[in-house]
Amino acid sequence: MEDFEALLARIMALGAGRRLIAVAGPPAAGKSHLAARLVAALPDAALVPMDGFHLDNQILDASGLRAVKGAPETFDAAGFLALIGRIKAGGAVVYPEFDRDLDLAIAGRGQVRAETRLVVVEGNYLCSTRRLGAGWPIFGI
Template sequence: MEEILDRIAQLGPGRRVVAIAGAPGSGKSTLAAQLVARLSGAVLVPMDGFHLDNRLLDRDGLRSCKGAPETFDAAGFVKLIERLKTGGEVIYPLFDRERDLAIAGAGRVEAETRLIVVEGNYLLLDRVPWRQLAGLWDLSVMLDVPQDELRRRLTARWQGLSRSPAEVMAHLENDLGNAEVVLRESMTADLVVQPESISLAETP
């Protein structure tokens, strides 16, 4: 955590955008929230607001792999980060996990905001159009978590949402497949951190 804070402090004046990337269950949401809590005036912008709606996923036969790169409005997300970089007020969507849907216009970055922390799985993905993001980050951080630990955290996540054992297994298989994509196809981050090197609250 302190190393990340030190790197952020070195970014200099002006609006800066920091990427916290990692596989599903790696703790990126928790780390990003903790960073924002430590940094006065910082704002957290999650990638998950760009999930495609379930109706679109059903129409395209993608519901079973929700969370894969192709189930996001990636082009829209890239445009959001470009807008955040240019400054000014920016409105963005947020994802409601319990309701399993994105809510348009639910988040706001004020014009005077100078630091934005973005968290998501595919912030460094080396695929079109995701790879356009690489040139937009002022600092990129990748969480490196062993697969066994990812499996434990993801199982607890879906059990905590009252899913049936069969549903938990289906979600787990999908999430671990997406984790493989993150690990295999992500570009190199400015900073890679291990779970033991940061203090994360025990949240799935």
């Protein structure tokens, strides 16, 4: 996998300090597989999937959005952006993870350690510039 090795080399050359690497793309494009492979191959790396910011089914039902679960408006975009800000700032950061078997996000299930330098963030909308509601960006990190 020459391309994968080249990607690893580019990431390793990013320099000192905490760095975030975004893996974005449509559903079933292989984002989770690539992100997990990167974390396994990189020293001192953590994986933070945006799936932990799915809105709960009760909220989706109340707002009539359950049928489109997974669409941009069915995520807590503001919460996710706040998490990204905390990760960028450094230090230990706790975040929610999505449990597919239970079909719900579980608060505090994941953690980026204070000494972690590379954080691979994975999700469908990480590069989106779409705006919702009061005008905040979705995931244009």
